[in-house]
Structures are given as C-alpha cells and as structure tokens.
Amino acid sequence: EIVLTQSPGTLSLSPGERATLSCRASQSVSSSYLVWYQQKPGQAPRLLIYGASSRATGIPDRFSGSGSGTDFTLTINRLEPEDFAVYYCQQYGSSRYTFGQGTKLEIK
Amino acid sequence: EVQLVESGGGLEQPGGSLRLSCAASGFTFSAYSMTWVRQAPGKGLEWVSYISSGSNTIYYADSVKGRFTISRDNAKNSLYLQMKSLRAEDTAVYFCARVVTTYYYYLDVWGKGTTVTVSS
Numbered sequence: 001e002i003v004l005t006q007s008p009g010t011l012s013l014s015p016g017e018r019a020t021l022s023c024r025a026s027q028s029v030s031s032s033y034l035v036w037y038q039q040k041p042g043q044a045p046r047l048l049i050y051g052a053s054s055r056a057t058g059i060p061d062r063f064s065g066s067g068s069g070t071d072f073t074l075t076i077n078r079l080e081p082e083d084f085a086v087y088y089c090q091q092y093g094s095s096r097y098t099f100g101q102g103t104k105l106e107i108k
Numbered sequence: 109e110v111q112l113v114e115s116g117g118g119l120e121q122p123g124g125s126l127r128l129s130c131a132a133s134g135f136t137f138s139a140y141s142m143t144w145v146r147q148a149p150g151k152g153l154e155w156v157s158y159i160s161s162g163s164n165t166i167y168y169a170d171s172v173k174g175r176f177t178i179s180r181d182n183a184k185n186s187l188y189l190q191m192k193s194l195r196a197e198d199t200a201v202y203f204c205a206r207v208v209t210t211y212y213y214y215l216d217v218w219g220k221g222t223t224v225t226v227s228s
Contacts, residue, residue: 035214037153044203044218045145045153051212088153092213095167097143097155 004100012108019076021103023089028069033092036074040085110134110217112204117222124194130187130204138182141207144189146200194226
C-alpha cells in the first residue's frame with residue numbers, strides 16, 4: 001500500500017506570502033493519479049489540482065501543482081485570507097485511494 | 109446544479125448497523141463511478157469504498173472489508189453504504205463523492221457529509 005506523507009504538518013504564513021506544501025509517496029505514483037484538495041472547517045473537501053499539475057475548474061491560478069515519481073508539491077502564491085485551510089494530497093493505485101495526513105495552513 | 113446529498117447517519121451502538129444513502133442530481137449518475145470517504149473527528153480523510161458506474165468493480169479499504177457493503181441504484185440516482193458490526197472507530201463524517209476515471213483519477217464533486225456516531 002502506498003503511503004503519502006505530507007509536510008509540514010502545520011504551516012504558519014501571512015497573507016501575500018507563498019506557501020509550499022509537500023507530499024511524498026512511499027513508492028512511485030503515477031502523476032495522472034495525484035490530486036490535491038482543500039478543506040475548510042465544517043466543509044467537504046474541494047478539488048484543487050488533479051493529474052499533479054492541472055487546476056480544477058474555478059481554481060485561481062495562484063494555485064499550482066508540480067512533481068513526479070514520489071515527490072509532489074502544491075504551491076500557493078500570494079496567499080489570500082480564504083486560502084487558510086487544510087490541504088490533502090491523494091493518490092489512486094492498486095485498487096485503492098490513499099490520502100496524506102494533511103497540512104494545516106494557518107495565518108501567522 | 110451538480111449535487112450530492114448524504115443521509116442516514118446517526119447514533120448507533122457498537123455491533124449495530126446503519127445504511128447511508130447518497131442522492132445524486134444534476135448529472136448522469138449512471139455514467140460515473142462513486143466513492144465513500146470518511147473523516148473521524150479532528151482527523152484526516154480516509155477512503156472507505158469505491159463502486160464503478162455499472163457496479164462491476166467494487167473496492168474496500170482494509171479497515172471496513174467484510175463489514176461494509178457499497179451499492180448503487182442507477183434508476184434512483186442513489187449510492188448506498190451498508191455498515192454492519194459497527195465499531196467506535198467507525199465514528200466519522202461520511203462523504204460520498206463522484207469519481208472521474210478517465211486518463212486522470214480524482215474526486216470532483218463531494219456531498220456535505222452525514223455523521224455516524226458509534227457509542228454505547
């Protein structure tokens with residue numbers, strides 16, 4: 001089973017700064033199956049990035065995804081107040097879906 | 109509007125059963141695979157089960173295999189999760205989500221969730 005490890009666990013930044021979130025897989029993951037979600041308290045997750053680097057419909061271009069193999073990154077440029085939330089990476093492989101444990105992006 | 113609405117959650121004793129439902133609208137339900145994802149209080153997301161559009165392919169997380177059964181009724185635009193032998197660790201918000209399975213695999217539409225509490 002592929003394990004996804006996200007780092008850092010918590011990231012404290014100010015609006016206007018850049019956030020860099022990491023997702024590392026225990027073995028190689030197809031980029032086509034690497035996804036990022038955003039979740040705010042009391043809400044369902046929201047699709048941000050699919051295929052490691054493709055933005056979902058309606059997602060601002062300050063959100064970008066990159067990476068391949070075992071190392072993937074979500075970058076959020078020019079943080080807006082509404083970007084502070086928990087971010088999860090997720091992959092599909094071997095007939096199962098796996099989520100990382102999440103990175104909490106909090107206001108400094 | 110594309111929408112998923114879960115129902116059926118509640119308080120159940122350990123060893124009991126519950127059946128969750130997910131009503132889909134605004135899209136051709138029969139054309140999409142579906143999945144259940146849960147989130148224990150204060151914890152992260154955990155994938156639970158997957159069912160293909162025609163119910164031909166079904167997967168379960170090891171944590172629920174043999175206890176939970178996923179099914180769907182395309183005529184009723186509905187997804188189900190039958191949960192048996194419930195344990196305290198099954199306490200969570202359960203989300204249903206639409207699965208895109210083209211060249212890419214991702215969950216693009218989510219319901220708001222239904223809460224399951226397993227406690228005596």
